Amino acid sequence: MSERLLAWRGHAWLALAARVYLAVVFIAACWHKLLDPAMFALDIATYQILPLALVNGLAIVLPWVELVAGVLLLVGWRTRAAATLVAGMMVVFIIAILLALRAGLNMSCGCFASQGAVEDPISGLTVLRDLGWLALAVYVMIVDRRPLGVDRWWWRRRAAEP
């Protein structure tokens, strides 16, 4: 990607919209997991991918990473790090859903609520949705060089120092 294309100022505003959207998605997604880690652990176990020893640990830690990444994207602090975390989580989620689909599991993704497969079954559309969010996160990672928010304020403050 050329430097000229990356230097376009409109990227900051487009990325801001993407960041706010991703932040809302991730904060909404982490909520039920924070409230009920036991149910989220069951959701993770249903994928039948992780060994039992790692299921609870992931159920405890992942919602907090989602929450913090979402808040950081929202306020624009450590934006690239937050976008990297979001992109990494999306890659992991996509792989997990693809493996579950390949195994023929008829289940909910557990993304926004621990509901049954009847209400929210995983499908190719779930993968497409997650790929869309991954694309937004990658856009923020690569193109949003001067994120609107705390990062920009901080950078300008540092640059103005004598």
Added chain:
Amino acid sequence: MRRVSRAPDAWPRALLDAALITAGCALVALGVNALRADGIPLVAAQAYEILVPCPETSGEVDTVAPTDPALGASTTLLVDARAPEAYAAWHLPGARSVPYDYLEPVCSVRLREVASSGAQRVVVYGDGEDPDSGEQLGRELSGKGIRNVGFVVGGAPALRVARGEEAP
């Protein structure tokens, strides 16, 4: 003279920040989990009981009488839906074992074997109970695109009676 400041979002810094954020989140998460009344153990003591919906059994199937001569036709693929032990104890000559599980869908390998058999008709027989595993498997196979699927009414017990063999 103005000092040139590095942008706070340079790649190495961003990756380091991501690692530090994750580590910080892990510490906070473990601390909160330890303090909350409904916290869960870091390692589960026993395997989770995973409940998944029964597989879709929505396909159309024909009924086949236990005495139907088509059961012995070379163009018919016979499928035994019962458990492997029951199959080992008795099965129709030439029948393939595809055990039906009410909780798990038929594995893709078995499905491909049936689909690639070249048979003009697939006849499934099960345990003959209510619900009959043969009918359920037949509907699942049909629902997954396999054509001309039928099931033997009464399942294996009816077949043994029709053949003059003693029922198990």
